Amino acid sequence: MNYTVVVVDDHTLLSQAIGDLVDNFDHFSVLYVCKNGQELLTKFKDPKNIPDVVLMDVNMPILNGIETTAHLKEYFPEVKVLALSVEEDETTIIKMLRAGAKGYLLKDVKKTELKNALLEVLKHGYYYTNTVSQVLIHSLENRGDSAFSLKEREIEFIRHACSEKTYKEIAGEMYLSPKTIEGYRDALFEKLNLRNRTGLVIYAIKNKIFVPK
Structure with a gap:
């Protein structure tokens, strides 16, 4: 079975590189890449453009990753969002997870972990790295x-x-x-x-x- 993926990132060269990488994974194919969340939502108007997983950047112009993920959670809950960002501060990670992301990866992630994250999100519905788990624990502690x-x-x-x-x-x-x-x-x-x-x-x-x- 082949799973479909869409990459959303405002850095064109990087998004293309990520797309090429995922395309080479067994059982995965990239439908297309987008520059921002608004472009993605426009694509989603055609049911043929709705993937199994979206690899979502956080900071993007027009419509950022947090806003886009929240929209997908409400209107396309079957689509799994996996954040892929350079942002590693706790506030951003928590906002992205609360918006509906099923996992959070940094862009320096190894390709083996990226593939594993995609598989885990599809199989179990989420993928939390050790870093994200620690952020969640710290968030709970801070809430008292x-x-x-x-x-x-x-x-x-x-x-x-x-x-x-x-x-x-x-x-x-x-x-x-x-x-x-x-x-x-x-x-x-x-x-x-x-x-x-x-x-x-x-x-x-x-x-x-x-x-x-």
Whole structure:
């Protein structure tokens, strides 16, 4: 199976180079490259131009990566956005992830990691480098979240979620319906401002709800 990719970057030579690199990966092909988010959204008016993954720069004229990613999250949620930028400050990374990016890579990334990131985003829905994981942990610490604001059953659910159990298996362990467990999950994601199970595990480790062996 071949996956389609679009590169969005205002540096023409760089975007072409990235496109050529991805084109040489097995099972990947680049549909086209764009100079900014507005050009991408114009392309998206034709369904044939909608890819599986967008490699998105952050700082671009007209419509930047954060604004574009937020738009895609709302109107094209099936498209995975992987940020590829020279910006490595915490604020930019957090803004990009909150806008809907499924991962964040720096432009000096090795081609093997870029390929792995594309595969992981398609397979698992996200790809977090060690740098991004540390940024997420630091962000949680700065928000001053407290495990004590959680209910006992919520803490129990979080501990189960830190295992390899499926949500259905967790429902069985807690003697609750799968629908109730989904409710716990969604409520916790909203309460803690998290986007996925990985973020929940990071939160649990930071607050000592779960201690890895």
